[in-house]
Amino acid sequence: MKMNVAEAKARLSELIAAAERGEEVIIARGGVPVVRLIPVKQRGIRLGLLEGQVPKESLPNFLEPMSEAELAEWGA
Numbered sequence: 001m002k003m004n005v006a007e008a009k010a011r012l013s014e015l016i017a018a019a020e021r022g023e024e025v026i027i028a029r030g031g032v033p034v035v036r037l038i039p040v041k042q043r044g045i046r047l048g049l050l051e052g053q054v055p056k057e058s059l060p061n062f063l064e065p066m067s068e069a070e071l072a073e074w075g076a
Contacts, residue, residue: 002026002033 001018008015008027015037019025025037066074 002028004028004031005034 001015001023003011003015003026005027015025015027019037020039022039026033027035027037
């Protein structure tokens with residue numbers, strides 16, 4: 001998709017949506033391409049990265065009190 005600056009101003013939301021969908025968006029000045037819109041890669045924290053890959057029964061229950069043997073290992 002290519003358009004001049006004046007039209008791009010009026011259709012900015014549409015151009016952003018097109019770029020997010022992966023379409024190439026070029027904005028030109030006087031018919032000469034000057035910029036290309038590309039989406040920003042989102043870098044967020046993803047919780048539950050191994051969800052479904054580790055059996056829950058193999059995970060410790062951190063809310064239960066430790067046994068005497070576990071306390072001894074920690075030197076308590």
